[in-house]
Amino acid sequence: MLSAQGNKWDVYRTIPLAQQINEIEAVPFILNSDSKIYYPKKNDNLKQIALFLSEYIGIANGLQIEISTESPKKNGIVLLDNFKNDNKEAYTLIVNQNQILINGASGSGTFYGIQLLRKVLLENETKSQIELPAVEITDYPRFAYRGMHLDVARHFASAEFVKKYIDLLALHNINTFHWHLTDDQGWRVEIKKYPKLTQIGAFRNETQVGKQVGVYDGKPHGGFYTQEQIKEVVAYAQKRFITTIPEIDLPGHMVAALASYPELGCAGEGYEVYKKWGVSDDVLCLGNEKTFTFLEDVFTELIPIFPAKFFHIGGDECPKKRWEKCPKCQTKITELGLKKDSKHSAEEKLQSYCMSRIEKFLNAKGKQVIGWDEILEGGIAPNATIMSWRSTQAGIEAVKQCHKAIMTPSSHVYFDYYQSTDAASEPLAIGGFTNLERVYSFEPIPNGLTEDERKLVIGAQANVWREYIKSDAQTEYMVLPRLAALSEVVWTNADKKNYGSFLNRLSDFLKIYDKLKYNYAKHILEVSPEYKVDTENGQLILSLKTSSKSPIYYTLDGSEPTLQSKKYSESIIINSAVTVKAAVISENYKSKIFTKKFEFNKATAKPIVLKNEPVDRYRFNGGKTLVDGRTGTTAFSTGDWIALYKDDFEATIDLKSLQQIKEVSMNTFTSPNDWIFGPKQFQVLISKDGINFTPVHSQDLKIAEKGDGPKITNLKAVFTEQEAKYVKIKAPIFEKIPEWHYSAGQPTFLFADEITIN
Numbered sequence: 001m002l003s004a005q006g007n008k009w010d011v012y013r014t015i016p017l018a019q020q021i022n023e024i025e026a027v028p029f030i031l032n033s034d035s036k037i038y039y040p041k042k043n044d045n046l047k048q049i050a051l052f053l054s055e056y057i058g059i060a061n062g063l064q065i066e067i068s069t070e071s072p073k074k075n076g077i078v079l080l081d082n083f084k085n086d087n088k089e090a091y092t093l094i095v096n097q098n099q100i101l102i103n104g105a106s107g108s109g110t111f112y113g114i115q116l117l118r119k120v121l122l123e124n125e126t127k128s129q130i131e132l133p134a135v136e137i138t139d140y141p142r143f144a145y146r147g148m149h150l151d152v153a154r155h156f157a158s159a160e161f162v163k164k165y166i167d168l169l170a171l172h173n174i175n176t177f178h179w180h181l182t183d184d185q186g187w188r189v190e191i192k193k194y195p196k197l198t199q200i201g202a203f204r205n206e207t208q209v210g211k212q213v214g215v216y217d218g219k220p221h222g223g224f225y226t227q228e229q230i231k232e233v234v235a236y237a238q239k240r241f242i243t244t245i246p247e248i249d250l251p252g253h254m255v256a257a258l259a260s261y262p263e264l265g266c267a268g269e270g271y272e273v274y275k276k277w278g279v280s281d282d283v284l285c286l287g288n289e290k291t292f293t294f295l296e297d298v299f300t301e302l303i304p305i306f307p308a309k310f311f312h313i314g315g316d317e318c319p320k321k322r323w324e325k326c327p328k329c330q331t332k333i334t335e336l337g338l339k340k341d342s343k344h345s346a347e348e349k350l351q352s353y354c355m356s357r358i359e360k361f362l363n364a365k366g367k368q369v370i371g372w373d374e375i376l377e378g379g380i381a382p383n384a385t386i387m388s389w390r391s392t393q394a395g396i397e398a399v400k401q402c403h404k405a406i407m408t409p410s411s412h413v414y415f416d417y418y419q420s421t422d423a424a425s426e427p428l429a430i431g432g433f434t435n436l437e438r439v440y441s442f443e444p445i446p447n448g449l450t451e452d453e454r455k456l457v458i459g460a461q462a463n464v465w466r467e468y469i470k471s472d473a474q475t476e477y478m479v480l481p482r483l484a485a486l487s488e489v490v491w492t493n494a495d496k497k498n499y500g501s502f503l504n505r506l507s508d509f510l511k512i513y514d515k516l517k518y519n520y521a522k523h524i525l526e527v528s529p530e531y532k533v534d535t536e537n538g539q540l541i542l543s544l545k546t547s548s549k550s551p552i553y554y555t556l557d558g559s560e561p562t563l564q565s566k567k568y569s570e571s572i573i574i575n576s577a578v579t580v581k582a583a584v585i586s587e588n589y590k591s592k593i594f595t596k597k598f599e600f601n602k603a604t605a606k607p608i609v610l611k612n613e614p615v616d617r618y619r620f621n622g623g624k625t626l627v628d629g630r631t632g633t634t635a636f637s638t639g640d641w642i643a644l645y646k647d648d649f650e651a652t653i654d655l656k657s658l659q660q661i662k663e664v665s666m667n668t669f670t671s672p673n674d675w676i677f678g679p680k681q682f683q684v685l686i687s688k689d690g691i692n693f694t695p696v697h698s699q700d701l702k703i704a705e706k707g708d709g710p711k712i713t714n715l716k717a718v719f720t721e722q723e724a725k726y727v728k729i730k731a732p733i734f735e736k737i738p739e740w741h742y743s744a745g746q747p748t749f750l751f752a753d754e755i756t757i758n
């Protein structure tokens with residue numbers, strides 16, 4: 001049980017790291033088949049926890065441990081729930097020669113205590129007799145709201161899998177399950193008064209294939225939960241001290257409901273369950289009172305089956321296009337006296353009216369509402385809690401308006417995003433880049449808040465949108481081990497967090513995933529690259545890292561690395577085109593192979609200056625990203641591309657000496673769904689002195705059209721060979737998203753990658 005660097009008490013340093021671990025120099029406790037679990041008579045909560053613990057010990061160590069309400073004897077694990085602490089989820093865990101005492105400030109605290117003990121045992125190799133060092137642990141969560149979300153609308157997940165997911169949440173001390181039950185692509189919860197929601201709305205005829213807009217797989221997809229099944233899942237979660245919050249996403253993301261009851265839409269007909277990804281212009285008609293009757297009826301059926309205090313009512317990504325044209329919606333706007341002002345359109349205020357009206361209905365039934373951050377637009381419903389997803393900014397605004405906030409920024413906790421920069425060897429994901437380290441670095445409380453405002457940030461959550469996550473196994477892969485990082489973000493106080501220590505503990509924690517047979521991502525055991533561009537010496541530097549205890553072997557000739565290949569010890573210097581292949585290899589293990597192709601041309605590793613800075617989120621290595629020898633794929637957020645927003649692209653490359661050149665090219669990426677439209681022009685200018693530039697190429701480019709999917713374009717200038725020391729590329733941005741788009745009129749992004757000069 002001794003870990004390499006630490007001491008014998010490190011067995012208690014698992015994930016999430018407990019707040020306080022006092023190491024006691026005393027005789028240890030021996031857990032064996034004579035041990036018993038004791039709990040007080042007539043305490044059903046603790047009885048259930050005792051049963052869980054007995055089961056956990058059986059799984060971890062194969063010991064059959066009895067539970068008992070007798071007065072505790074030597075060699076017992078004693079469960080209590082009278083620990084005096086204001087935090088009801090707090091517990092103490094005391095181990096001495098005679099007993100293990102787990103005392104919670106309530107049942108939930110005791111439950112987290114047995115989770116810790118369970119993890120200690122699961123990470124342990126010994127079976128029949130386990131020595132546990134004497135210790136006194138005091139532990140409690142930093143945040144009261146520790147959430148995980150699951151989108152079962154885009155792809156259905158069986159109730160069985162949802163239970164397995166809840167098991168995972170319990171293992172990571174998560175206490176809230178946010179169940180995204182409805183969306184454009186499927187309505188997943190039985191509503192008895194509206195049977196067509198599940199007869200029609202729960203099924204779609206076919207589904208878009210990957211990112212190929214307009215290409216469908218021809219295969220029906222669907223499914224839903226009966227109210228009985230929902231009750232069962234909710235009870236299953238409750239037993240594990242997890243609250244299930246249902247989300248009915250309104251008034252957008254409602255196409256499945258419109259397909260079932262077309263009269264609820266502005267057009268009144270012609271809807272089918274959405275079979276592609278992205279945001280639909282078709283939303284609920286708010287000029288029609290039937291819409292409100294419908295929503296109230298739906299919630300009236302959900303209230304008895306979801307005991308949670310919070311109900312999530314969505315509110316995100318609701319285009320206002322249909323309302324602008326709909327006579328009923330416009331009449332409603334007039335009736336309500338909603339007027340455009342400097343901040344909000346009348347239609348935004350109409351959405352706000354809807355959210356407030358539903359909130360009022362739910363408040364009257366004893367429920368509080370949560371909404372995505374868009375519900376701030378047009379005025380927030382009076383008592384709503386904000387779930388801040390586009391950034392933490394909306395959360396900040398919410399707490400400044402004395403509303404509660406839950407932080408779920410896509411920059412750090414979207415588990416549908418790529419978790420590796422090597423997107424090509426990952427399952428197709430929606431995009432983005434949220435690796436383990438990034439999740440771990442997340443701090444839910446933004447700087448600059450007052451003490452009172454800080455208290456209004458009740459916690460954080462990670463979201464698992466499943467457009468591209470089709471199976472149970474893939475869901476586990478996307479969630480693990482990022483959930484371990486989240487667990488520490490929401491549980492452990494910030495001053496106790498340390499990524500290096502986390503990685504150490506995680507390599508033991510992975511044994512738990514192995515024992516429980518979860519399909520987790522193994523990146524930390526594989527080769528993880530770090531790239532540098534050395535413009536001083538005109539070379540690229542590749543460093544390879546791993547958290548595995550085994551070494552890395554690599555090749556530069558395209559062959560598969562083996563134990564006979566070169567063992568990695570120091571950074572690899574690259575000054576010509578090469579393909580690097582590397583893997584972590586031991587006698588009985590070989591990781592996934594890391595492959596990276598580097599191109600080399602006159603621009604590679606040369607000094608480059610950008611006139612305008614890329615946006616923070618897509619800054620990466622700045623201008624050097626364009627001369628780093630690595631060509632980006634359509635996974636545009638993993639570090640190969642930089643992006644400008646509102647600003648023109650202009651780069652100047654210094655070739656360091658006069659060179660004969662005849663060709664300059666640059667890649668641009670366009671993806672209208674992601675607001676990425678490329679440049680409207682591609683100009684190349686050259687110079688001998690860096691002051692006087694001569695244009696050698698200029699071409700105009702067309703903006704993407706409706707239906708265009710993600711695409712990489714190689715912009716290329718070919719001209720008569722001439723001498724130059726400096727090359728300038730100018731590529732002005734399109735100012736506005738075109739009319740046909742759901743975000744027409746907004747600014748665009750311009751993505752740029754590898755510049756080549758030959």
Ligand code: ACM
Nearest residue numbers: 316317372389465
């Ligand atoms: C969201 O990701 N649309 C909340």
Ligand code: ZN
Nearest residue numbers: 266285326329
């Ligand atoms: Zn309407």
